[in-house]
Amino acid sequence: MTTGKPQRTPLYDAHVRAKxxxxxxxxxxxxxxxxxxxxxxxxxxTRAGLFDLSHMGRVHVRxxxxxxxxxxxxxxxxxxxxxxxxxxxxxxxxxxxxxxxLIFTAGADExxxxxxxxxxxxxxxxxxxxxxxxxxxIDRTFEVALLAVQGPQSLETIRKALGADxxxxxxxxxxxxxxxxRLGEGSGLASGEFGYSRTGYTGxxxxxxxxxxxxxxxxxxxxLGTGVPPVGLGARDTLRTxxxxxxxxxxxxxxxxxxEAGLGFAVELDKPPFLxxxxxxxxxxxxxRLAGFVLETKRSPRHGYDVYHASQKVGTVTSxxxxxxxxxxxxxxxxxxxxxxxxxPFEIDVRGRREPATVVKLPFYRRATQxx
Amino acid sequence: xxPDDYKYSETHEWIKYNPKTKEAVIGITDYAVxxxxxxxxxxxxxxxxxxxxGAPFGEIESVKTVADLVAPLSGKxxxxxxxxxxxxxxxxxxxxxxxxxxxxxxxDSSELESLMTKKxxxxxxxxxxxxxxxxxxxxxxxxxxxDFV
Numbered sequence: 001m002t003t004g005k006p007q008r009t010p011l012y013d014a015h016v017r018a019k020x021x022x023x024x025x026x027x028x029x030x031x032x033x034x035x036x037x038x039x040x041x042x043x044x045x046t047r048a049g050l051f052d053l054s055h056m057g058r059v060h061v062r063x064x065x066x067x068x069x070x071x072x073x074x075x076x077x078x079x080x081x082x083x084x085x086x087x088x089x090x091x092x093x094x095x096x097x098x099x100x101x102l103i104f105t106a107g108a109d110e111x112x113x114x115x116x117x118x119x120x121x122x123x124x125x126x127x128x129x130x131x132x133x134x135x136x137x138i139d140r141t142f143e144v145a146l147l148a149v150q151g152p153q154s155l156e157t158i159r160k161a162l163g164a165d166x167x168x169x170x171x172x173x174x175x176x177x178x179x180x181x182r183l184g185e186g187s188g189l190a191s192g193e194f195g196y197s198r199t200g201y202t203g204x205x206x207x208x209x210x211x212x213x214x215x216x217x218x219x220x221x222x223x224l225g226t227g228v229p230p231v232g233l234g235a236r237d238t239l240r241t242x243x244x245x246x247x248x249x250x251x252x253x254x255x256x257x258x259x260e261a262g263l264g265f266a267v268e269l270d271k272p273p274f275l276x277x278x279x280x281x282x283x284x285x286x287x288x289r290l291a292g293f294v295l296e297t298k299r300s301p302r303h304g305y306d307v308y309h310a311s312q313k314v315g316t317v318t319s320x321x322x323x324x325x326x327x328x329x330x331x332x333x334x335x336x337x338x339x340x341x342x343x344x345p346f347e348i349d350v351r352g353r354r355e356p357a358t359v360v361k362l363p364f365y366r367r368a369t370q371x372x
Numbered sequence: 373x374x375p376d377d378y379k380y381s382e383t384h385e386w387i388k389y390n391p392k393t394k395e396a397v398i399g400i401t402d403y404a405v406x407x408x409x410x411x412x413x414x415x416x417x418x419x420x421x422x423x424x425x426g427a428p429f430g431e432i433e434s435v436k437t438v439a440d441l442v443a444p445l446s447g448k449x450x451x452x453x454x455x456x457x458x459x460x461x462x463x464x465x466x467x468x469x470x471x472x473x474x475x476x477x478x479x480d481s482s483e484l485e486s487l488m489t490k491k492x493x494x495x496x497x498x499x500x501x502x503x504x505x506x507x508x509x510x511x512x513x514x515x516x517x518x519d520f521v
Contacts, residue, residue: 032436033409033436037434299433
């Protein structure tokens with residue numbers, strides 16, 4: 001039940017101080033941009049950028065039966081995930097369609113699920129409906145701030161600002177690291193360790209940082225002090241689209257399955273029973289598939305625009321944007337699987353004009369070296 | 373920065389009218405450019421096109437949004453700024469000079485009276501900003517009352 005009052009993260013005042021343009025994002029007052037979307041996007045691709053992600057849902061699961069419960073509701077084999085490892089996964093309906101996409105991190109006594117801000121309440125209600133055994137679901141969204149530093153210089157930035165070194169973390173792993181004693185006194189960071197995961201939504205190397213809400217501003221200010229620019233939701237969207245990463249509500253929702261979206265790597269079909277498994281087993285080769293398109297124009301296709309092949313409408317755009325890296329517009333859309341061939345010519349109706357669009361292999365952008 | 377002798381529209385176009393040649397140069401104001409930020413594309417009409425006051429005559433697109441260019445006067449397009457589409461940064465730096473968009477011949481000079489002076493435009497911007505802040509304040513206050521019920 002919500003009062004309808006917009007929520008603010010612990011960093012709201014910091015955003016105002018940084019002259020952010022603030023918008024309502026699914027009930028949260030969030031920064032859409034600070035200096036400008038293209039500038040912020042470019043900073044992340046070439047140096048580093050700082051994000052406030054505290055609106056995202058952080059759901060912790062405890063209890064002796066928590067793994068049996070999670071095994072039933074997640075698409076990855078939770079028993080095979082070592083402590084400190086993160087996995088991208090889904091909550092699915094009985095039809096195998098997506099309720100949410102999320103990241104599961106295995107802990108010693110407590111597991112962590114990071115879910116979309118837009119779905120947090122829906123997810124919590126759904127989890128409670130499917131509860132079984134001795135399991136505790138704790139929403140820590142408001143207790144813990146979530147920041148991210150993303151970009152090739154993100155590790156350097158964190159070392160400089162926080163005196164912590166999460167460099168030993170492999171991609172998609174989590175660990176806690178404390179600030180160096182040298183930085184301790186007077187920095188506001190003297191005690192305690194913060195959680196870091198080497199995960200992100202930009203296609204660059206980067207870290208997501210878990211900080212108690214009361215310390216969020218101190219950490220944010222120290223990071224800003226290195227000169228790293230703050231980055232808003234506008235650039236977050238252009239970055240993730242270039243990286244070919246889906247957005248719930250646009251590219252995936254309760255009418256699409258992970259297999260249609262090309263996300264089968266996050267579904268272990270042969271693991272012990274889970275919600276949606278039977279439906280997905282029956283859908284081994286889906287007739288429609290999510291495809292990536294590059295357009296020659298800078299005019300952007302948006303969600304819902306019609307996609308044509310040989311003058312016939314075959315789908316609609318799920319995500320579209322101008323790509324600062326390619327300096328062209330890009331789009332994602334579900335099309336018949338046989339048409340999803342790199343180089344295949346299509347047309348997308350952009351506000352009354354049919355713009356040529358060509359299928360490309362995803363992602364649109366891939367960084368130079370991948371840390372594994 | 374905003375020229376004193378230009379006229380302005382509520383949709384943030386500026387108009388430089390020359391009563392001797394009876395021609396008008398049209399562009400968009402610094403306010404419009406700032407609101408849009410991150411310009412990526414501009415669609416202008418063709419020479420010879422007929423414009424109607426209040427109707428869209430082109431499109432300007434930023435990374436996040438698309439806005440119509442709205443004709444502040446009716447008349448015929450005489451010339452378009454061919455360089456500007458390839459150099460949208462000019463709009464950021466020189467929206468009132470090098471950033472001109474079209475030159476036209478107004479068909480009804482009485483329409484000029486419906487446009488604002490620079491002073492009127494700046495008052496218009498101030499009151500639009502105030503209205504926006506008032507609205508935000510109202511929304512928050514309403515909700516606070518409900519919390520006490």
